[in-house]
Every structure is written in C-alpha cells, then in structure tokens.
Amino acid sequence: MTTQPAATTGGAAVDVGGVAAQRGPSDAKAARRERLAVLAHSKTFIAGSVILGIWIFCAIFGYVIAPYDPLKTDPINALLAPSSSHLFGTDTLGRDVFSRVIVGARDILIVAPLATLLGTVLGTALGLITGYFRGPVDDILSRIIDTFLAVPVVIVGLLALVALGPSKLTVIIVIGIVFTPVIARTVRAAVLSERDLEYVAAARLRNEKTRYILFAEILPNVLGPVIVEFTVRLGYAIFTIATLSFLGFGIQPPAPDWGLQIFEHYGLISGGYWWPVVFPALAIASLVVGVNLVSDGLSQAFER
C-alpha cells in the first residue's frame, strides 16, 4: 500500500500551460490523520475551543467560582458601576452582574445543545430517509421542509412558545423542531452522494433491512457533515434562545439568563447604566463566536 502524496495546491484544478489539471485524492487513512493535524494546527479551532472551554467551565462550576450569590438581591447596592468589589457592577436589584454572567452560562449551555441535539437527531433521520428514497417521499418531505425554511425561526418559535407556554423543555422542543428541516437538508445532500456507492448496493443484495442500510451503513459515512452542522446550528441556537429570552418567551426570571438580563435592563442604557446590558451581551457574543470558530475549524478539517 502506497500513499500518493496529497496535492496541497489549494483547489483540485490548477493550470499548466493552459490545461486544467487534477490530482487524485489521497487515501482515507491519510485523510483522517490529516484531519486531526489540520485541527491541531488550526488557530481558529484552538481559539474557539478555548472560549468554549471557559464557558463550559463556568457552566459547571459557576456557583462555586461566582463571588456572590447571583440571585441574592441587595437593593441598597443597586446599579453600582463596575469596581473592584463588583467587577461588572450590579443590576437594578443589586445583584452582582459578574456572578450572574458566570452562572448564566449554565442554562444556555444546557438548553442550546439539547435543542440542537434534538434537531440534529430528527434532521439526520429525515435527511437519511429523503436522501435515500428520493422519488415521491423525497418530493413531499422536501416541499414541507422548504415551507418551514421560508418562515423566520424566531417567529415560529414565538408562536409555538405562546401556544405551549414558555419553559426550558418547550424551548428545547420548539428550537429542535424548528432546526430539523435545515439539518435534514444538509444530511440529505450528503446521503445523495453515498446512496449510489456500491456498498449500499451490496447491502441491498444481501436483502438487508432499509433501517440497517440507513443507520448502520450510510449514517457512519455522513457523520462528518452531521457534526459540522451540529456545531453551526449550536451557534444559531444560542443566539435564538437569547433572543427568545430577551422577548420574554425563553428562560424565565429570576434565572440569571443572559438574554433575560439584557431584557431587564436595556431601558437603562440611555441613563448611562450600560454594565448590566453590555456584559451579558458580550457573553452571548463570545459564546456564539467561540462555537462558530470551532465549527469553522471542524468544517475545514472535514472538507479535505
């Protein structure tokens, strides 16, 4: 077994004397090793992992490391500017913003991944089915997916939460379902290029059950795009949940949620009290950026 050195010349097609050229793909083992090497050397991936790692740490040990009880009100010390005793200042009820930002990571890092996971599981199943069967099944499901995609996520989420009543569980279910079509579409595209490979035909020639072909044979081969899609959607989920909380339909008070904190204080910005809004906003931004950096790193690694 020999390894043809992988052409690292950017795109596959290059030009020599006016004729486009093409190099063969490297073998799968080298690709996997290379994928890890790409990740290990990817500044994007490393930076993203560090940011994400910090927030995960806060989510787990938030109550331990927070200097104050995030729920304890202290009206006398309300709206103190950031200082050495209150790094990020205090809010209208005198709660420590720094502690609330740290502890606030927990809810969003539970709700967002669970919602994304739900969407990924449903979307992957749907994508496998539509991509594998093609024909009428695909046509009908794809049109339904298109319809779903035409309506803004936040609007659908709002309507559903109004109907179901806001709670962490309903947020997870609603976001999960809203994300399903998008993920299904990505998985479907990956399945389309797998279903015509001969290992699928070989499985059919053993009269394997369709369920086995879909989930045991094809699924492991489309896991790359599924993982990338999961991380991309996770970024969106964080943002969507924060938006819903801001609108009052997500995580409910008095939880130290970031979106909720912004909602509770954004009216005070004009009065110069910027800290109860800006710090949670930065927290959301940094988490979304971190997740997206990880996602970019992963997709670069899987692209090869």
Place this chain on the structure above:
Amino acid sequence: MTGAAPTETSPQQETAPALELNDLEVEYRVRGIWRRVLRGVSFEIAQGESYGLVGESGCGKSTAAFAALRYLPRNGRVSGGSINLGGHDLIAMTGEEVRKLRIKTVSMVYQNPGSALNPSIKIGDQVAEVYRLMGVGDDEATERAQEMLGKVRMSDPARVMERYPHQLSGGMNQRVVIAMALASDPTLLILDEPTTGLDATVEGEVLDLVNGLRAEFGTSLLFISHNLGVIGKMCDRMGVLYAGRLVEEGRVQEVFENPRHPYTVGLLRCIPRGGVRKDQQRLDTIAGFLPGLGAELPGCVFADRCGLMKALGSEERCQGTEPPMHELGGGHGARCHFHEQAQTLPRVIEPVPAPRAASDKNAVPVLRAENVRKTFHQEGHAVHALADVEFALAPGETLGLVGESGSGKTTLARTLLGLTEADEGSVVELDGTPLASVIAKRKGEQVRALQIVFQNPDSALNRRFSIHRIIARALTTLIGLSGEPRESRLRELAHSVRFDVRLIGARPAQLSGGLKQRVAIARAFAGDPQVVVCDEPTSALDVSVQAAILNLLVELQGEKGVAYLFISHDLGVVRYVSDRIAVLYLGRLMELGGAETVFEPPQHPYTEALLSAVATAEGAERPRIRLEGEIPSAAEPPSGCVFHTRCPRYLGAICEEQEPPLEEVEPGHFMRCHIPVDELRTIQQSPPPPRPDRARSPDAAAQ
C-alpha cells in the same frame, strides 16, 4: 508511427532534446519527513519523439511528469539533478520564467477529462481561453478554437463550441482537452493515463488521434500509462519505473521482445497475451509490494520482490550494491546485475491451469434470461436500455459480457441481480425457477445464489467498517451464522481468497487495492453463490494485481463450480476468463458464442470493429476499423438494425428497415446480422472499404 515531421523551430531549439532529465531526485515531505520518490531518474526525449513511462501505481510516473515541469505539490521538492526543457535549464529559472516557458512549450492531458474541463463554461469559450492567454484577440481566438476542434476530428465544431462538457461523452471531452493542450502548439505534450477511463473503442480513437496529431504538429510526447498495450502502440521508446528508479529503458519493440530487467519481465507476464486462456495456464504475478514511500534501498530497488535474486542466491550483491544502467546497445539499458538472465526469472505462479469442475453442457442452466427488457422513463421519453436479451448460463461456466459504455452491460447485471426492476414480461430463472424482479421479493437462498463483485473496491466496501465486520455481516444475513461457527467460516473464507487473517481488523483504507478486491470477493462468496456477476473486477487494479485476482477467480470457480457473468472492457481479460462471450450494443445482444469463436471471423461487424480497436502488447496485428461517431442514444435507437449508423459492413436499405433476428449461424454461435455468415467469413478476410453513404449521416455523433 515513428519519424514524425520536424517542427519549424529555431536552430538552437532544433538540436536540443524536448526534455532531458538528469539524475533527477524528488522528495515529498510526508508527516514531517522528506521521503525520496524519484531516485536519480535520467531520460531524454528527442524532438518529435514519443516516450512512454510505465510502472505500477506509486512508482513515481506522475511525479516524474510533474517534476519535469517543476510543478510539484507544495510538499514536494527537487533535491538534485537537472531538468532541461527544450534547451532551458528549469532549475536555474525563477518561478515566473518557468511559468512563461510552460505556457509556450508544454501541455498536459490528464486521465479524467470530466474534471479537467470547467463544467459551467461552454466548450468554445474554454478552448478560446487558451488563445486569449497567448494574447490573441477575442474574435480570432474563437475562430482558431473552432479550427482546432476540427483538427481533433470533432464532427461539427461549430455546434460543439456551444455545448457544455456534460453534454459531451467522455471521448469527446478528452478530444476537447487534447485540442486545448495542442492550442499553444507545444513542443512537448505530456499525457498522464489519457485513456484509462475510456472504452476500448474510444481509447482506440483517442490514441489514433494523438498519433495523427503528433505527425501533424511534430510534438514530442511523454506518455504515462500502466497499460503496456497502449505504450506499445503509442511510443518509440519507453522507460520502466520502479520505486522511483528507472530500471529499464529502450526502444519499445526491443523491451517487449527482449526485456532485461526482472521487473519488466514480470510485468509482461502478468497480462493475458496472445489469446491465452484460463484452461491453458495461470497468469504469473509479481510477489510482494512496492517498498514504502522513501524507503532506504541501498541495493537494487526491486531486490525485495525479485525471484531471480532468490533463484541465483545473489542477495548480498543485489541488496548491497545498486546495479548501474547496463548498456545493451541501441539505447537499450537495464539496471540489473544479472540482466543476461532476466528472462529466466522463475514464475511466481506455476503455469498449470487451475483444475476445473466438469461442467455439464446439458445440465439445467443455473441462470437463464429470456425477453429481458428494461425501459427507463426520463422526462417523458422511454429509454430502452435492454431489449429482448436472452442467454443461458451453465453451472461453472463464465459468460463474458462486452460492449461500449452505454451498451447496457451494467443495466443487464443490475436487472439480473434485482437491483433494477425489469419490465413486465422479462423472465429470469435460477435453476429453472423464475425469480422475482426485485431483490426484496426474492427468497433467502435465491438472494444468496446471485452475488456480485464490483469494479471499485473503494466504494464497494463500507469505509467505516472493519474487514471482519464486512464479511461477518454477509455471513450473518446470507446464511444466518453467528458466534463461533461464523468465526470459523470467516477464517475459511479469508483463506480461500488468500486474505491474511491477521489483517481482518483493518479498515478498507488501510489495505491495497488488490486486498480490498479480495475482501469484496470473499463477501460475494459468503453464501456459496451459484452465480457471481463480476463487473469490471480488475479495471481499477495494477496489472500484477489484476493477474492475481483473475487467477483467484478462476481457482474459486474450479473449487466451487460457480458460474460467472464477467463484464469487462479489457478484451484480453475477457478472452482469458470466458468460456462464452456475449456482445451487447444498445441493449441488444449482437453476438453470442464460444470465446474463441467470437474472437475469430466470421463475427458480427460490431465485434469486428470492437476487437480491431484493442491495443495489444504484441503490436497491432489487425487493421483498425474506425467506428464513426458516438454510440446512439437508447432513447431514439436507429431504425432497423441498431448498428447500421456505424456499421463498417453496411449492406443497404435492408439494414435501415428491418431489425435482423438473433440467429444461430453455427452450432452455439448466435448473431444478429443481415449478412449471411458465409459471406461474413469471406469479406472479413480483408478490412472493410470506406462507407459510400458516409456523407448521408453526418449526424452519427448526435447525442
């Protein structure tokens, strides 16, 4: 073929060779270590000369071509030696100078024309772009592009200009790529496996074209191929590359007839040549594997696999001292200490044919097809991919299936297997029992009895599964084995396909192509099948591996009495393995008969043309019959005999009006032709005259 017309070049360039490599060393950096991939390669291509480079994949053929242009991937570097391109020292030049020189002097043509062309740009614009790069104005560029397309024998250049690559066939695309390559009037044209993905007839056509253009343009060729037949047809001189070292070099005829390096001897023995058949002898192979990339090889690079060294007991000399290039006169040279004895290289495989199970011609056919039809419905059109195919396969027999791509070979295989549902009225019988037309409705033992080995083991084996899981799963679903009985059956199976059980935990990507194909064969044999469809099982493999796989298939047939439906475009391979051969054209059986019968006149005019296109390592022994144009579309098959639009033996109106029936012209020999068999026998003594009515159907190339 030899002695091409010289080009009009300046006197200084006239004398310099088109390309000269001197002791070229190339390294690739893989996982942080620089590894030698070319070891002091030297050769020279004179003006107007055609030079062939052969060797197994991974020997450095393509690297040599890229290095010759100083065009290596980013992890590659030239670490020694010199490159002289048309009198210019490439190593001494700056990147920009090299780029400018490349535009003027060299072009390259690659294996896959589909990916060499931009799918979203019209053919005309792509070809014209080459002229524009050379500073020609827009209108003139378009004009010259059209002219160039005419030169590559495009039947209607003006119309082709307006098309996109996906609207043309592979052969036409490759002609477009060649047109682009020749547009800059290069002094050197590098062709890297230009016909590997193409059909035998298209390959013949493309090679004829390149030969014709070489005479016309006086271009020098560097021709890279693993197909010795193609090299024999195209080249004046050739070099044999092994592990980055040129082990033998000389005039093509000389090397073929009098090879002086054991590797060349071995390669030549691997291919089924001169009509050799499975019941006459086994094919020889080359034992072992290519050394790893950049391995330290102080002695002869081939020593590890050399049977001659072992026979002579010369390990010390062969592994310790690098043999020099022994000059044998007439430019023939070989890097072997014992080149005089090279041809006494002991065979790896004894030539005695594999024992065969006695096949009873009168037994109930194991597989019988009658009236098999398949119609695809595309955008309202009915495409008749198969029309009334019928044949019977005796137990333990091999039926070869040949025809151009688009002739319905694969559709027939998929229909028989139940992967594609046949039309109503089609009959497929296994052991005399009718089979359901879709696999899901077939019984367990019927599913087991009919299996397939696919062309490409890379996509036929699930890359996420271990070899153990792949084979074990087949044993579980096909014959319901589990636990210890399954393990022992698995070991037996691995043993019978000569697969090392120690590799059973590996993933497909960790194995070589030959080993992967053995796994695919083991999987097909898991349920003791009666019929195995082999769909181009060796065309993705190197010749030495191909020989081993063919031997294995023949041996398994002898042991288990399985019948094969063997699909291949390599006619030498089909002739080697088949007992009978069926020739398919546009989904219709044109000829069916014993393997030897089909290969000799009288034969169907289509078969005649198909065989004449084959490039063999012995040199062309029959005059080439050119099939005009592309295979017609199955959506609108020609009236009467479907082959009449391209038939070299076209009779007249009857061919256009009536479809000839498939008749038994001799015992066991069926043919679908209006010409009586005795007349065919007489007229096929000489090549066909040009068709008088050719002007009447210029549209034969229509899609």
